[in-house]
Amino acid sequence: MNAPLRHAGPTGLVTLTINGRSVAAEAEPRTHLADFLRDTLNLTGTHTGCEHGVCGACTVELDGEPARACLTFAAACQGAQVRTIEGLADDAVMAELRAAFNREHALQCGFCTPGMLVSARDLVLRLPEADERRIRLGLAGNLCRCTGYAGIVAAIASVITERRARGIPAATAERRLGPVGAHAGVDAIPSALVATASAAVPLVAQTVVDLADDFVPAHRFAQAFALAFPPEQVAALFADVEAVAACLPGAIIDSMPEPGFVRGGMRVTLGPISTTFRGTARVTQEGASGRIRGAGGDGRSSTQGEIAYRILPGAAPGTSRVELEVGYTLKGPLAQFSRPGLVREVAGRLIAAFARNLEARLSGRAVNPDDARGLSPLRLVLSLIADRLRRLFAPRA
Amino acid sequence: MKPAPFRLERPRTIADACSLLMQDGAKAMAGGQSLGPMLNLRLAAPDLVVDLGGIAELRRAWSEPGCEVYGALVTHADVEDGRVPDVGENILRRVAGGIAYRAVRNRGTMGGSLFHADPAADWVNALSALSAEVEIAGPEGRRRLALADFLTGALSTALGCGEILVAIRVPHVQAGARFGYVKHCRKVGEFAHAVGAVLADPAAGTCRAVMGAIDAPPLVFADAAPLFGGAITEGFAARFDAAAAAAALAAAGVEDPVRRHMHAEVLRRAALQASALLPEKAAA
Numbered sequence: 296m297n298a299p300l301r302h303a304g305p306t307g308l309v310t311l312t313i314n315g316r317s318v319a320a321e322a323e324p325r326t327h328l329a330d331f332l333r334d335t336l337n338l339t340g341t342h343t344g345c346e347h348g349v350c351g352a353c354t355v356e357l358d359g360e361p362a363r364a365c366l367t368f369a370a371a372c373q374g375a376q377v378r379t380i381e382g383l384a385d386d387a388v389m390a391e392l393r394a395a396f397n398r399e400h401a402l403q404c405g406f407c408t409p410g411m412l413v414s415a416r417d418l419v420l421r422l423p424e425a426d427e428r429r430i431r432l433g434l435a436g437n438l439c440r441c442t443g444y445a446g447i448v449a450a451i452a453s454v455i456t457e458r459r460a461r462g463i464p465a466a467t468a469e470r471r472l473g474p475v476g477a478h479a480g481v482d483a484i485p486s487a488l489v490a491t492a493s494a495a496v497p498l499v500a501q502t503v504v505d506l507a508d509d510f511v512p513a514h515r516f517a518q519a520f521a522l523a524f525p526p527e528q529v530a531a532l533f534a535d536v537e538a539v540a541a542c543l544p545g546a547i548i549d550s551m552p553e554p555g556f557v558r559g560g561m562r563v564t565l566g567p568i569s570t571t572f573r574g575t576a577r578v579t580q581e582g583a584s585g586r587i588r589g590a591g592g593d594g595r596s597s598t599q600g601e602i603a604y605r606i607l608p609g610a611a612p613g614t615s616r617v618e619l620e621v622g623y624t625l626k627g628p629l630a631q632f633s634r635p636g637l638v639r640e641v642a643g644r645l646i647a648a649f650a651r652n653l654e655a656r657l658s659g660r661a662v663n664p665d666d667a668r669g670l671s672p673l674r675l676v677l678s679l680i681a682d683r684l685r686r687l688f689a690p691r692a
Numbered sequence: 693m694k695p696a697p698f699r700l701e702r703p704r705t706i707a708d709a710c711s712l713l714m715q716d717g718a719k720a721m722a723g724g725q726s727l728g729p730m731l732n733l734r735l736a737a738p739d740l741v742v743d744l745g746g747i748a749e750l751r752r753a754w755s756e757p758g759c760e761v762y763g764a765l766v767t768h769a770d771v772e773d774g775r776v777p778d779v780g781e782n783i784l785r786r787v788a789g790g791i792a793y794r795a796v797r798n799r800g801t802m803g804g805s806l807f808h809a810d811p812a813a814d815w816v817n818a819l820s821a822l823s824a825e826v827e828i829a830g831p832e833g834r835r836r837l838a839l840a841d842f843l844t845g846a847l848s849t850a851l852g853c854g855e856i857l858v859a860i861r862v863p864h865v866q867a868g869a870r871f872g873y874v875k876h877c878r879k880v881g882e883f884a885h886a887v888g889a890v891l892a893d894p895a896a897g898t899c900r901a902v903m904g905a906i907d908a909p910p911l912v913f914a915d916a917a918p919l920f921g922g923a924i925t926e927g928f929a930a931r932f933d934a935a936a937a938a939a940a941l942a943a944a945g946v947e948d949p950v951r952r953h954m955h956a957e958v959l960r961r962a963a964l965q966a967s968a969l970l971p972e973k974a975a976a
Contacts, residue, residue: 323697324698324700325694325696325697327732348792348796354795357799361794361798363728366799368728372745414794432880436795471751472752472753473765473766473801474724474798474800474801475769476799477745477746478745
């Protein structure tokens with residue numbers, strides 16, 4: 296017990312695909328995957344019980360197979376595919392299991408349930424012939440302190456029986472030799488990335504997220520603004536990603552590793568919240584219209600969104616009108632705090648500042664430094680109040 | 693329940709792993725299913741963990757004349773699912789499917805298990821019965837050791853500084869030979885309290901037997917005939933001599949008569965299983 300005191304190990308960037316999205320965040324080498332999911336990514340559906348591989352509460356899918364998240368160091372599974380209970384919400388087998396767990400009273404306190412479900416899904420897919428004894432053997436690595444095994448076994452047995460009746464065979468995936476999650480040829484901590492990351496955001500755990508292919512926004516709104524310049528000139532400016540970012544308050548470009556693909560962030564200051572969402576975006580433009588799709592997070596909350604824009608001739612010759620359609624999804628604590636209406640108002644202000652900066656840039660003037668600095672809380676609150684007051688006293692249509 | 697801080701390296705080659713492991717306080721990790729709990733419980737607190745999971749060369753299996761060769765990173769689930777060839781019909785597969793839990797088998801490796809050298813571990817005992825040999829890489833090059841010479845004590849091996857276990861050679865089980873493997877656990881998936889393994893070929897009159905989980909490397913009988921009345925013939929299991937087994941256990945330092953009884957009984961059941969497996973083999 297007289298071991299010398301040791302400082303916390305160096306942190307490094309851990310890059311994984313979690314629930315279909317690529318995620319990169321800082322972690323110490325000793326951080327196991329369950330803590331990484333829970334503490335860094337706020338995916339608290341994965342539970343930690345014994346933390347030494349006995350109880351099974353932390354069981355997650357690693358490269359499609361169940362594994363103990365507490366016996367897997369996050370940094371040792373660089374590049375792995377992780378699926379947590381959150382990522383199985385829309386899974387067909389899981390839907391059958393959930394219904395069966397409900398029907399058979401297979402959960403009491405619920406603590407073991409996420410791990411039970413991940414193990415149960417594996418049993419259902421891998422062992423379509425399993426009887427009660429085999430199911431009980433297969434569940435030996437998942438402990439239920441409520442001792443609700445009878446219901447759990449009955450639920451799994453009913454799903455297996457039902458699928459067997461439908462003639463569904465065992466599902467076995469192609470798989471290479473060796474431990475799931477351990478990918479050959481991937482370094483623990485790419486040191487170049489660590490340097491960039493810590494220089495950019497030293498304090499908060501940072502998360503980089505890619506937009507899922509099947510993204511459907513939870514909220515949508517449209518905005519428009521006018522510019523005193525012809526559409527061709529505006530379109531030319533829009534094609535320059537760096538110039539556009541310079542006009543967008545709070546936007547940061549870290550790198551553009553390939554044309555149209557941007558790594559960066561967005562500084563957001565809102566009430567007591569001041570945070571930087573970091574992520575990636577894909578920018579495409581064809582003529583007078585284009586699309587920006589991106590996703591980001593600040594370690595606790597995450598957002599995904601797309602903005603489609605069209606640059607149209609304005610009412611007067613030589614002017615243009617830019618129409619935006621914004622769709623987004625916000626998850627995490629920030630989503631609980633913020634309401635869609637509030638986001639729309641914030642976005643409205645952001646876009647107004649963006650339009651002013653575009654005008655300035657197109658006319659060769661310097662961008663207003665205030666407008667480029669992100670939304671200041673005081674200005675935001677004052678303008679929100681002003682807006683509300685204006686509306687309150689505005690004549691009803 | 694959180695490990696003490698350590699540095700982590702993921703070498704891509706065996707040579708890099710060996711040179712990293714030359715450092716003081718360095719510990720090799722394969723699937724991490726044995727080392728992980730010890731780190732989390734702070735039973736182990738290495739300065740440096742060398743994760744072998746990124747070395748592609750260890751994730752292979754191949755056949756050689758007379759044996760199958762398993763790279764150190766071949767997992768229990770790889771064997772259980774038949775992604776690597778077995779040394780006989782359902783020999784290693786049966787052992788693999790009984791190790792711990794599926795979620796552990798998906799990451800736990802054959803090499804890691806032998807390197808950890810827990811006397812109660814399945815591969816330590818089953819592969820001792822099957823006369824396996826390990827291949828070791830180190831700063832001085834490669835060498836091979838019989839498993840009995842590799843396992844030098846509970847949780848200790850013949851690996852020197854900067855050496856890693858890279859592959860396991862398991863001889864093919866001769867046609868006509870039968871393998872019995874029984875372990876006693878109070879709970880499915882836990883480390884065994886007693887392990888018995890028997891590889892018998894009544895036609896050839898040979899039998900190799902192992903009594904394991906005795907808090908020391910397994911007790912191996914290269915010629916187990918004395919445990920079965922002096923000769924291995926059809927029905928040898930019925931002639932199991934529990935007193936001879938208990939005497940051998942006492943000589944190996946197992947002092948508790950209850951434990952001696954348990955180990956002898958588990959070996960008897962393994963011998964019975966080996967006998968009973970004949971019809972299955974004939975039918976296949």
